[in-house]
Amino acid sequence: METLNLLLDGFGIALTLDNFILALIGCVLGTIFGALPGLGPANGVAILIPLSFSLGLSATSSMILLASVYYGAMYGGRISSILLNIPGDEPALMTTIDGYPMTLQGRAGEALTLTGFASFFGAMFATIGLVLLAPQLVKVAFLFGPAEYFALFVMAFATLGGVASNNQAKTILASCLGLGISTIGVDHQTGVPRMSYGEIDLYDGIDFLVVIVGMFAVSEVFVFIENTRSSNKDSERPVIGNIIPKLATVLKTVPSMIRSTLLGFFAGVLPGAGASLGSFVAYTFEKKISNKEDTFGKGDERGVTAPEAGNNAAAGGALVPMLALGVPGSGTTAVLLAMLMTLDVTPGPLLFTQNPDVVWGLIAALFIGNVVLLILNVPLVKYFSMILLIPTKYLMPVVAMVSFVGIYGISGSSFDLMVMVLFGLLGWLLRKLSIPLVPVIMGVILGEPMESNLRRAMTIYDGDWSKLLSSNVSLAIWSITIIGFVLPFFFRKKIKSTMSQLKD
């Protein structure tokens, strides 16, 4: 009952004119970012954070804008997967397998409508799951002390290296780069400068927004420059056709949506997994139980609804640990967390007691956003598909220039802009070497809370390191950490072979 009242208050906040307009803008921009190949939820949120910050939006309003972008990108990713056989963003990869064959059969409109509903189904359920699960997790989280939090942060990094990555050493290296960057500047506890070499510009540390925008937006420009071929032909106009599927087809896909939503939500809540794993698990599972007549990979409707319900459910699920514990499980939720921290809002259990307006306003906005997104993505989908016609040679300059505007708006400093370009270059280099960027970003964002929790714990335990393992909760978290880190060594081969089979 209490939850329901809080949620009603949330709707009061989300339905104010300003916030509603922000949600609307967020949904439109998010769908566009998702639809454009090469740009995904993390890029979209990264570009908009500095802007919402320099525009002076409140924590609630910024969260509503950015979370709408996040949800919107999850919807939009499928558009280019289905029409062009190019995933609009990483989680939409699995949708290409059955989506593009449907387009070749002239059923693109049908595929877009069905996946629009699947996205809505997954996202709606996940948002309800968030309402039910997050407050319970908050109750548990109140039992956590600094030692447990430190363990949770370690777990977030260790499990990142899990199923998603190819090489754990690279994930650790990336995490350390990020954590190392976070230690630059004046030490918060003792006030001594670290790693600064007397540079005044470094005393404040490196703003994580600069790193985020550099790695997620500017590096994208470099990737495009590198891959430009001289024969740059303009993309053809996609034909969508009839968008209304037969009732029988819709009914056939409903069970796949339900199964995939449950799997996706679960995958999303787990630390370090995120939406890509959600859609992967959902597709693989659906194929296993429904592929009786060998129709998967040849344009089976369930092959598009399953990954779309799965990735949208996972996106909602990933918000649970981010809001309730302050420990993000994916790149985009880490970036959302960064924004809250920039606005001096501490995520975690205290967020629910001290800033209930942020949490419940956000959740209510997600419900509203879902309805808006359903309208944008089913009846209006053909207008968004036209965005795919904008050539990258005109699009990337906009992405780059808006990134500069955002960062310059915060600090007005050329130094920050230069650092941002350098991080863009570093991001490009790391991507070439298939070193993941998400751990770097998470390291930069989580380094400070991770270290301060460790040091607070040591102050409480008077410098006795063995006390880090003294409670059952921290023992449990450390065990999960080790299992989560070691287990993928045994499963990776199997997952990889399944992956490559599916891609063929």
Added chain:
Amino acid sequence: MNDRIFGSISFLLSLFYIYSAFIIEESFIQDPVGPKIFPYIIAFFLLTSSLFLIFKPDPKPEWAEFGKIIEVLVTAIVLILYAIILPIIGFVITTFLASSFISWRLGATIKSAFLVSAAISISIFVLFRYVLGLSLATGPLGF
């Protein structure tokens, strides 16, 4: 560049990082851990993982031809120059130039790159300055 080279760079970086942590001056305010231990822990993991890269590298990544890499580096230099002259000359002209460069390198003809970039630069300025009220760099000309 392959994993071995990057691993070696990271290895040197971790040594430099250890040194940087070692020379942190301790303050009179002290907690049991102090400002050095956390950097040491990070350095340990950085060092270990860089050794893994050196001794167990992944297959070499595919590098684009040399010219493309130079192009990426030149773009980075252009963007750094952009950052330097932005507050001096002002938003509209510098953004027009930087945007034209990127657009041109992504395959647009010079003429269309100029036209589109003029539109991009002016519309971003109008949108953010006058509609959203953000402070953008203004040079001596006021834009």
